[in-house]
Amino acid sequence: MLPEDNIEALQRQIAELQARLSTAQQASVSVPGAVAQDGGDALGQSAVNVKGDNTGAIITGTQIVINYHAAVSGRLTREEIAQRVEGYLRWLQARTKDIELRGIERAGGAPVVLLPLETAYVPLRAKWMRWDDTDIALNQVLGLGHRLVIVGGPGSGKTTVLLHMAWALASSLLSGQPDPVRARLGSLRKSSELSKPCEPSELPLPIFVPLASFARYRRNLAGNSSAKEKTLAYFISYHLSSKQADFDLPADFFEQLIKDGQDVLLLLDGLDEVANEHERAEVRQSMEELVSGREAMRVVVTCRTIAYRNGRTALGANFREVVVQPLDLEQHITLMVRQAYACIYPHDTALRTDRTEDLLVGIQRLEAERRTRLGQQTEALVNSPLMVRLLLIVHFNNRTLPAERADLFDKAINALLQVDYGREEGDIRELATDWKLYRDMAQQLAFHMHQQGDDQGREIEEPALKKVLCKEIEFKPHIDNFLSHARQRGSVLEEHGGIYRFIHLALQEFLVARYLREVTGAEGRSAILVFLDRWLEDLWWREPILLLAGYMAANAARSARDFLSALARAGSQPNAQFTAAELAGTAALEWRDSGEALRTDCARRIVELLSDAKALANSHPVIRARAGDALARLGDLRFDPQHFYLPVDDNFGFVHIPADPEFVIGTRKVDAQQVDKIISVKVFDSEINGICTPTSEFYIARYLVTVAQFRAFIEATQFKIGNARALRDPDNRPVCSVSWREALAYCDWLNDLLAHSPAFESSEIARLVRKCGWRVTLPSELKWEKAARGRLQDTIFSWGDEFDPNRANYPDSKIEDTSTVGCFPANDFGLYDMIGNVFEWTHSYFSSYPYRAEDDRENLEAVDDVLRVMRGGSWRDDPDFTRCAYRLRSRPNLCFDYFGFRVALCSTPVQPL
Numbered sequence: 001m002l003p004e005d006n007i008e009a010l011q012r013q014i015a016e017l018q019a020r021l022s023t024a025q026q027a028s029v030s031v032p033g034a035v036a037q038d039g040g041d042a043l044g045q046s047a048v049n050v051k052g053d054n055t056g057a058i059i060t061g062t063q064i065v066i067n068y069h070a071a072v073s074g075r076l077t078r079e080e081i082a083q084r085v086e087g088y089l090r091w092l093q094a095r096t097k098d099i100e101l102r103g104i105e106r107a108g109g110a111p112v113v114l115l116p117l118e119t120a121y122v123p124l125r126a127k128w129m130r131w132d133d134t135d136i137a138l139n140q141v142l143g144l145g146h147r148l149v150i151v152g153g154p155g156s157g158k159t160t161v162l163l164h165m166a167w168a169l170a171s172s173l174l175s176g177q178p179d180p181v182r183a184r185l186g187s188l189r190k191s192s193e194l195s196k197p198c199e200p201s202e203l204p205l206p207i208f209v210p211l212a213s214f215a216r217y218r219r220n221l222a223g224n225s226s227a228k229e230k231t232l233a234y235f236i237s238y239h240l241s242s243k244q245a246d247f248d249l250p251a252d253f254f255e256q257l258i259k260d261g262q263d264v265l266l267l268l269d270g271l272d273e274v275a276n277e278h279e280r281a282e283v284r285q286s287m288e289e290l291v292s293g294r295e296a297m298r299v300v301v302t303c304r305t306i307a308y309r310n311g312r313t314a315l316g317a318n319f320r321e322v323v324v325q326p327l328d329l330e331q332h333i334t335l336m337v338r339q340a341y342a343c344i345y346p347h348d349t350a351l352r353t354d355r356t357e358d359l360l361v362g363i364q365r366l367e368a369e370r371r372t373r374l375g376q377q378t379e380a381l382v383n384s385p386l387m388v389r390l391l392l393i394v395h396f397n398n399r400t401l402p403a404e405r406a407d408l409f410d411k412a413i414n415a416l417l418q419v420d421y422g423r424e425e426g427d428i429r430e431l432a433t434d435w436k437l438y439r440d441m442a443q444q445l446a447f448h449m450h451q452q453g454d455d456q457g458r459e460i461e462e463p464a465l466k467k468v469l470c471k472e473i474e475f476k477p478h479i480d481n482f483l484s485h486a487r488q489r490g491s492v493l494e495e496h497g498g499i500y501r502f503i504h505l506a507l508q509e510f511l512v513a514r515y516l517r518e519v520t521g522a523e524g525r526s527a528i529l530v531f532l533d534r535w536l537e538d539l540w541w542r543e544p545i546l547l548l549a550g551y552m553a554a555n556a557a558r559s560a561r562d563f564l565s566a567l568a569r570a571g572s573q574p575n576a577q578f579t580a581a582e583l584a585g586t587a588a589l590e591w592r593d594s595g596e597a598l599r600t601d602c603a604r605r606i607v608e609l610l611s612d613a614k615a616l617a618n619s620h621p622v623i624r625a626r627a628g629d630a631l632a633r634l635g636d637l638r639f640d641p642q643h644f645y646l647p648v649d650d651n652f653g654f655v656h657i658p659a660d661p662e663f664v665i666g667t668r669k670v671d672a673q674q675v676d677k678i679i680s681v682k683v684f685d686s687e688i689n690g691i692c693t694p695t696s697e698f699y700i701a702r703y704l705v706t707v708a709q710f711r712a713f714i715e716a717t718q719f720k721i722g723n724a725r726a727l728r729d730p731d732n733r734p735v736c737s738v739s740w741r742e743a744l745a746y747c748d749w750l751n752d753l754l755a756h757s758p759a760f761e762s763s764e765i766a767r768l769v770r771k772c773g774w775r776v777t778l779p780s781e782l783k784w785e786k787a788a789r790g791r792l793q794d795t796i797f798s799w800g801d802e803f804d805p806n807r808a809n810y811p812d813s814k815i816e817d818t819s820t821v822g823c824f825p826a827n828d829f830g831l832y833d834m835i836g837n838v839f840e841w842t843h844s845y846f847s848s849y850p851y852r853a854e855d856d857r858e859n860l861e862a863v864d865d866v867l868r869v870m871r872g873g874s875w876r877d878d879p880d881f882t883r884c885a886y887r888l889r890s891r892p893n894l895c896f897d898y899f900g901f902r903v904a905l906c907s908t909p910v911q912p913l
Contacts, residue, residue, distance in 0.1 A: 076250065081253075084247050084248055084249045084253075085205070085247075085249070086174065086247075087247030087248065087249075088240075088247040088249055089170045089173055089174050089205075090170075090174065090247075091247055092166055092167075092170045092206065092208065093167060093170040093171055093174060095208075096117065096163040096164075096166045096167040096170070096208070097116060097117055097118070097167055098114040098115060098116055098117065099114070099115040099116075099117060099120055099121075099160065099163075100113075100114060100115075101113040101114070101115055101340060101343075101389060101392065101393070102393075102416055102491065102503075104344060104392070104393055104396045104397070104415075113340070113343055113344055114343070115339065115340060115343050116343070117163065117164055117167050118167075118180070119339060119342075119343075120336075120339045120340065120343065121160070121164050121184075122332050122335045122336050122339070123137055123138055123139035124138045124156075124157050124161065124324055124325070124327070124332065124385075125137060125138065125324075125325040125328070125331075126138050126141070126150065126152075126322040126323055126324050126325055127322065127323050127325060128320070128321070128322055128323075129149075129151060129321035129322060129323045135325075136322055138150070138161050138322075138324070139164075139184055139185060140185070141161070141300070141322065142165065142185050142265075142298070142300075144320065144322070145318075145320050146295070146296070146297065146298045146299070147291065147298075147299055147315075147318050147319040147320060148299070148300045148301070148319065148320055148321075148322065149271075149300075149301045149302070149303060149308065149315055149319050149320070149321045149322070150162075150300060150301070150302045150303075150322055150324060151302075151303055151304070151305050151308050151321050151322065151323045151324065152302075152304070152305060152323060152324030152384075153304065153305055153324075153383075153384060154304060154384070154386065154504060154505050154506060155384040155385060155386020155387065155504055155506065156324040156384045156385065156386075157324060157384065157385040158269075158270075158302035158303075158324060159269050159270065159302060160385065161302070161324075162208060162267040162269050162300060162302060163208070164184065165185060165206060165265070165267060165300070166206040166208045166267055167180075168180045168181050168184045168185050169181060169185070169203060169204065169205075169206040169265065170206060172203060173203060173205070181203065204262075204263055204264050204265040204298055205257065205263055205264050205265070206264075206265045206267060207236060207240070207254060207264055207265065207266050207267065208267045208269065209235075209236055209239060209240075209266065209267065209268055209269065210269050210270055210273070210496070211268050211269060211270050211271050211273065211274055211283055211301075212270055212273040212274055212459070212496075212499075213239060213496065213497060214232060214235050214239075214274075214283060214286070215274040215279045215280075215282075215283055216497060216499060217235050217238070217239070218230060218235075218279070218282065218283075219279070230286075231286065231289070231290070232283075232286040232287060232289075232290045233254075233255050233258040233259065233290055234255060236254050236255070236258065236266075237251060237252055237253065237254040237255040237258075238251075240254055241253075241254075258290070258297075260294075261291075261294030261295075261296050261297035262296040262297070264297065264298070265298040265299075265300070266290075266297070266298065266299045266300070267300050268287065268299065268300070268301045268302070269301075269302050270302060270303070271283065271284070271301055271302065271303035271307065271308070271313060272303045272304035272306075272307035272308065272313075273458065273459075273501075276455035276456055277312060277313070277455050278455075280307065280312065280313050281312040281313070284312070284313055284314075284315055287299070287301065287315065288315065288316060299319075301315065301319070305323065308321070326379070326380060326383035326384070327380075327382065327383050327384060327385070327388070329363070329364070333360075333363065333382060333388055334360060336385065336388045337356055337359050337360055337363075337388065337392065338356050340388075340392050341355050341356045341359075341392075344396065355395070355396075358395075358400075359391065359392070359395045359401070362391075362395065362400065362401040363382050363391065363401070365401075366381060366382070366401060366403065367380055367381060367382065369403065369592060370590075375633050375730075377728065381405060386504055386506070390408060390409070390412040391408070393411075393412050393415045393416070394408055394411045394412050394415065396415075397411070397415040398411055398415075402554075403592055404550050404553065404554055404590070404591065404592065405547070405550055405590065406510065406513065406547045406548075406549075406550025406551040406553070406554055407550070407551075407554045409506065409507065409510035409547065410510065410514070410551065410554070412507070413439065413442075413492055413507060413510065413511070414435070414439070416491050416492050417435040417436075417438050417439055417442075417491055417492060418435045434478070434481070437474075437475075437478060438478075438482055438485065438491075439511075440475075441469055441472075441475050441478070441479075441482050442492050442493065442502075442511055443511040443512070443514050443515040443518070443519075444468065444469065444471075444472060444475070444515065444519075445460070445465060445468055445469065445493075445500075445511075446502065446507075446508045446509075446511035446512050446515065447511070447512050447515040447516075447519075448460075448468045449508065450508065450509070450512045450540070450541070450544065453538075453540060454538075454539075454540040457540070458501055458505065458508075459499050459500065459501040460499070460500050460501070461498060461499055461500075462483065462495075462498045462499075462500065465483070465500055466479055466483075469482070483495070483500075486500060491503075492507050492511075506543070509543040509544045509547055510544075510547045510551070512544040512547075513544045513545070513547035513548035513550075513551050514551055516528055516531070516532075516544070516548050517548055517551055517552055517555075525559075525562065525563050525566060528548070528563070529566060529567065529570050532545065532567075532570070532580075533570065533571065533572055533576060536570070536571055536575075536576040536579045536580050536583070537575045537576055537579050537623070542583070545567075545583050545587075546583060546586060546587050546590065549563065549564055549567075549583075549584075549587035549588075549590075549591065550587065550590060550591060553587075553591045553593070553594070557593065560591070560594075561594065561595065561598050564584045564587055564588055564594070564598060564602070565584070565598065565601055565602075567580050567583060567584040567587075568580060568581045568584035568585070568601065568602045568605040569581075569605060573618070574609075574614070574615040574616075574618040574619035575618075575619045575620055575623050577609060577615060577619075578606075578609055578615070578619050578623045578624055578626075578627045579623055579626075579627075581602065581605045581606045581609060581627055581630075582606065582623075582626050582627040582630045584602045584605070585599070585602035585603065585605075585606060585627075585630040585631065585633075585634050586630050586633075588602050588634070589630070589633050589634065599634050599635070600634075600635070600637075602630075602634055603631055603634035603635055603636070603637050604637060606627050606628070606630065606631045606634070607631065607636075607637050607638055609627065610624070610627075610628070610631075610638075610822055610823055613825060613826075616823070616824065616825045617806070617825055620806075621805065621806060621809065621813040621814065621815055621819070621823070621824065622813070622814050622815055624819075624820075624823040624824075625809075625815045625817075625819040625820060625823055627820075627823070628730075628732060628733075628819060628820025628822075628823040629730050629733075629820060631732060631820065632730035632731045632732040632733070632820065633730070636708075636731065636732040636820075638732075638822070639706070639708060639709075639732065641708075642759070643759055643760070644709060644712040644713075644716075644750075644753065645706065645708035645709045645711075645712055645731070646709065647702060647703060650763060650764070651699070651763060651764055651765050652760070652763060652765055653701050653702045653703060654699040654700070654701060654702070654765050654905055655699060655700055655701070655702050655829060655830055655831060656697065656699055657695075657697065657698050657699065657700055657783070657786060657787055657829060658697050659694070659695060659696050659697045660694060660695045660786060661692075661694040662692060662694070663692070663693055663694055663695050663782075663786055663793070664689065664690070664691070664692055664693060664793070665689055665693045665781070665782050665785050665786075665849070665851050665885075666687045666688060666689030666785075666849055666851075666885050667683055667687050667688050667689070667885045668688075668689070668690055668794070669688055669689075669690045670690075671794060672688055675796055678796060678801060678802070678803075679796070679879075679880045679883070680878075680879075680880055681880050683885075684886075684887070686846075686848060686849070686887055687849075687885045687886060687887055688849070689849035689850060689851065691849070691850040691851075693782055693850070693851045695782060695783060695786045696907065697907070698779070698783050698904055698905060698906045698907065699765065699768075699904065699905035699906075700779055700783065700784075700787045700831065700902065700903075700904045700905070701902040701903045701904070702822075702826075702830060702831055702832060703734075703821040703822055703832055703833070703902065704734035704735075704821050704832075704833050704837060704838065704840070704900050704901070704902045705734065705735050705743075705746065705900065705901055705902055705903060706731060706732050706733065706734060706735060706821055707726070707727055707728075707729050707730065707731050707732070707733055707734075707735045708731035708732065709735070709746075710726060710727070710735040710738070710746060711727055711731075713745075713746050713749050713750070714727070716749065717745075717749055719742075719745060719749075721738070721742055722739060722742070722893075722895060723737040723738075723895050725737040725897060726738050726742075726895070729818060730820070732820045732821060733818045733819065733820055733821065734818055734821055734833070734837055734838045734900040735900055735901075736818055736838050736896075736897050736898060736899055736900045737895045737896060737897050737899065738841075738895055738899060738900060738901060739892060739893050739894060739895040739899075740778075740841045740868050740890075740892030740893070741892055741893065742895070743778060743841045743901040744777070744778060744860070746901075746903075747776045747777045747778060747903055748776075750776045750903060751769060751775055751776035751777075754766045754769040754770075754776060755769050755770055765905060768905060768907075769905070772907070773907070774905050774906060774907050775905070775906060776903050776904070776905055777843060777903070777904060777905075777906060778841055778842055778843040778901060778903065778904065779842055779843060779902070779903075779904035779906075780842060780843045780844050780853070780858055780906075781842040781843070781844040781851075781869045781871060781887070782844070782851055782853070783904060783906070784834075784840065784842050784871050784872075784904075785871065785884055785885065787829060787831055787834060787904075788827070788831075788834040788835065788871070788872065788884045789827075789884050790827040790828040790829045790831070791828050791829075792827075792828070795884070796883050796884065796885075797835060797882070797883060797884060798827040798834050798835050798884055799825070799827065803879055806824070806825075807824055807825055807835070807836075808824055808833070808835040808836030808837070808873070808882055809824060809833070809836040809837040809874075809875045810835075810836045810873055810874070810875060810877060810879050810881075810882045811875070811876065811877070811878075811879065812879055813836070813875075815875060816875070816876075817875060818837055818838060818875055818897075818898075818900075819837060819875070821833055821837070824836065824837075833872075834872055834884075835872050835873055835882050835883070835884070836872065836873050836874065836875065836882050837872075837874060837875055837900070838872075838874050838875070838898050838899060838900030839870040839871065839872055839873065839874045839877070839888055839898055839899055839900065840870060840871050840872045840900060840901050840902055841868060841870055841899065841900075841901040842868065842869045842870065842871055843858055843860075844857050844858055844868065844869045845857050845858075845859070845862055845866045845867060845868050845869065846866075846867040846868065846869050846887070846889040864891060864892055864893050865891065866892070867889035867890060867891060868889070868890060868891075868892045869887055869888070869889060870887075870888040870889070870890055870899065871886070871887065871888070873886065874898035875898060876897075876898050877898065
C-alpha cells in the first residue's frame with residue numbers, strides 16, 4: 001500500500017479534477033457507478049470523466065479502484081481495474097437477480113420459473129437473538145452494525161436475504177443511482193449515525209461466498225499448504241478468481257481489498273452447511289481471524305438456528321445475532337404468492353387472480369385444520385419461503401393442496417422430478433418413466449446420507465454417491481444420467497464442485513421416510529421398528545419418522561394406525577420408549593383422520609410411562625418433557641375434564657400427609673456447615689432453625705395447579721387475571737405468571753366446588769370440607785416443607801443430598817421452560833414437582849425463625865407490601881434455590897413466568913380472602 005499521505009494527496013488531485021472538469025466538454029469513460037448520460041449524477045456525485053491517458057478513472061461512490069491501484073501500482077491502470085470490477089458486478093448482478101422456482105413448467109417447456117428479485121423479493125422480519133425482543137426489518141439489517149449473524153430455520157429465507165443485498169449493491173454501483181440500495185437496504189450506517197448523510201464512497205463491494213465451499217477447499221488442501229493458503233481471505237480470492245471468464249480480475253484483487261477491510265461487504269452464507277462440527281469450528285475461527293483488527297469491515301453470516309446454538313459454532317468478535325421470524329400471512333405469504341403467479345401468468349390477469357386466491361384460501365384452510373388438531377398455539381405449517389415455494393409447485397401442478405405435510409412433500413418431489421417431461425398449456429403429454437427411477441435413486445441416496453448423522457449427512461462427494469447407487473443393479477446404467485440431471489437442472493439435488501446435496505433438508509427427510517416404507521417396510525412393520533430402535537432418541541431422525549407416519553397414512557390408513565400403535569410401545573430402553581410414544585402421538589395429531597381411538601391409545605401409553613418410576617428415573621428430562629407436551633395435545637388422561645381437570649382418583653389429587661410432632665422446619669444449625677460444602681453459596685441465615693415445629697395432618701395436591709385447571713376457574717368465574725401469560729402454556733403444565741392473590745382466589749373457588757357441587761359429594765375430600773370445616777387454601781410454608789421433604793427429614797433435597805437434574809426441573813435439566821406436571825419422579829409421599837418447575841406461593845408471610853403459627857404470619861389481611869414466602873425453586877433459577885429449606889420472598893401482587901402454586905386442604909380454620 002502507498003503511504004497514507006500519498007493516498008490523501010491522490011484523493012485531493014481527483015477531487016480537483018472533479019471540480020473543474022465539465023462533462024459537457026470532455027470525453028467520458030464508462031466505469032461502474034458512473035452514469036453514461038451527460039455526466040449525470042452517480043449516488044449524489046458527478047461521474048469522473050477523464051481525457052488523455054485516463055489516469056483519473058475511479059468507481060464513483062467507492063474507493064475500491066483507487067485503493068487497489070495504490071496497492072499494486074504499475075500492474076494495471078485504474079481504468080483497467082474499473083472495467084474489470086464492472087465485469088464482476090455484472091456477473092454478480094446476473095447471478096443474484098432471480099429466485100428460481102423449479103418444478104413448474106411454463107408454456108414453451110421452460111423447466112424453471114425465474115422470479116426477479118426486483119419485484120418478487122418480500123422483506124422478512126427478525127428479532128434480536130439475545131438482547132431484546134425488538135422487531136427488525138431484514139431489508140434494513142445493514143444499518144444494525146458491521147458484524148451480523150442471520151439465524152433461522154431451514155428454508156427461512158436466510159440465503160435470499162444475502163442474495164438480495166448483493167443484487168441491490170451491485171445494481172446501485174452499476175447504475176450510479178441511489179436506488180435500489182436506498183430503497184431496499186436502507187442506511188448502511190449504524191443506528192447511532194443515521195442523522196449523518198450517507199456518502200457514495202460508503203457503498204461497499206458485495207462479495208457472496210458459500211462457507212461450505214470454503215470448508216471443502218480446506219479439506220482438500222495439501223498437507224504442506226502454507227498458513228496463508230488456509231485463510232478465508234485467500235480462499236475468497238481463489239474462489240472468485242475462478243470466475244475469470246466473466247471479469248478477469250487479478251488473482252489477488254479480493255485479497256487486497258479484504259486486507260484493508262473498508263470497501264467490502266462479505267456475505268458469508270450457510271455456516272450450518274459446513275459438513276461437520278469440527279469443520280464448523282475451524283470455519284468460525286477463520287472468520288473471527290479475518291475480521292480481527294478490521295473494525296470497518298462489514299460481514300453478514302447466515303446459519304441455521306440449531307447449528308448456531310452449538311457452543312463451537314457461535315461467533316464472537318462482536319457479532320450480533322438476529323433470528324428470522326416466521327412468515328405472516330398478510331405481510332409475507334400473500335405477497336409471495338401474488339408475485340409468483342404474476343410471473344407464471346404475466347399476460348392473463350383473470351387466471352392469475354383466480355389461482356392466487358385459490359392457493360391463499362387453501363393455505364388458510366390447511367392452517368385452520370392444523371390448529372384444530374394440534375391446538376391454537378401450534379406453529380404454522382406454512383412459515384417459511386421454502387414452504388411457500390413447495391405449495392406453489394404442488395398447487396400449480398395439482399390444482400389443489402393436499403391436507404397432510406407428507407403428501408405435500410411427496411407431490412412436490414414428484415413435480416420437481418417430472419418437470420422435464422411436463423405439459424404444454426392444454427396439451428398433456430404422456431410422462432416418461434425415468435422420473436420414477438430417479439425418485440427411487442434419490443431416496444436410496446437420502447437413506448444412506450441420513451445414516452451418517454447430523455454432522456456428515458447433509459452432503460456427499462460424487463465418488464461416494466456413485467458407490468451408494470451402484471449397490472442396486474437396476475441403478476447402475478442410469479447413474480450418469482441421474483447426475484447429469486442434477487448438475488444441469490438441480491431438481492431435488494444440487495451440485496457444487498463435485499459435492500451433492502438435496503435442495504432442502506426437508507426433501508431428504510421425506511425421501512428417507514419413503515425408503516423406510518417402500519424398501520425396509522417390504523419385510524413388514526417389525527422391520528421398520530427394529531431399524532428405528534437405534535435412532536429414536538436422535539433428533540436428526542425425528543422428521544423422517546413423523547413423515548414416515550404421514551406417508552403411510554396417505555397410502556394405507558389401517559396400516560398406518562397399526563404402525564403408530566406399535567410405535568407408541570416401541571423402544572428397548574426408557575429414552576427410546578418415551579420418544580417413540582411421543583412421536584406416535586405427534587404423528588396421530590398431525591394426521592387429520594387418525595381417529596380418537598388411536599390418539600387415546602397414544603395418550604394412554606405416555607401416561608403409563610410417566611407412572612413408571614423406573615422409566616422416569618432412567619430417562620432424560622428433555623425427552624420426558626417433550627412427551628408431556630404431546631400428552632397435553634392428545635388429552636391428558638390423568639385429569640378429568642368433567643371435574644374441572646382435577647386429577648382422576650378418588651380424592652381428586654389430594655394426598656394425605658400425617659401429623660409429625662418432631663418435624664423441624666428449615667436447615668438445622670448443626671447441618672448448616674455440611675450444606676455449605678454441597679451448595680455453591682453459604683446457607684442463608686433466614687433458613688437456619690433449630691427448634692422443633694410440629695405439623696398437624698393435612699392434605700396437599702399431588703400436582704401443581706395446571707393451566708387447564710386455572711382456565712376452568714377463569715371460565716367459571718370470569719375472573720380477571722393480570723397476566724395473559726398464565727394461560728398460554730400447554731394444558732398440563734403448571735400455571736405460572738400468577739400472583740399470590742390470584743392463587744388464593746382459585747383456592748376459594750375450588751373450596752366452593754367441593755362444598756356445594758354434586759360432582760364431588762361422594763369424595764372424602766368433600767366430606768372434610770362440608771362436615772368437618774376443612775378448607776382449600778395455599779399451604780403454609782411449614783406444611784409445604786413437610787410435604788416436600790417427605791420422610792427424609794434431614795436431607796438437602798427431597799431425594800437426598802446431591803444435585804440431580806433428573807429429579808427436578810431446574811436449569812441443569814436443560815428444559816429451559818416449565819414442564820408437564822409429573823414428568824419428574826415423585827417424592828416418597830407421591831408428590832410431584834415439589835422441587836423445581838415453578839416457585840410455589842405459600843400462605844405465609846416472610847418472618848424469621850423460629851416458626852410459630854400464632855405469631856400472625858398466616859394473616860391473609862396483611863397489606864400488599866408484606867412479603868409472602870415462595871418455595872421449591874424453578875426451571876430458571878440457580879440450582880442452590882431448588883432445596884427443601886430455601887425461602888424466596890415476594891410481594892403478593894407480583895407474577896412472573898416462574899411463579900406458580902399448588903393447593904392444600906387444612907383443618908386449621910382460615911377465613912376466605
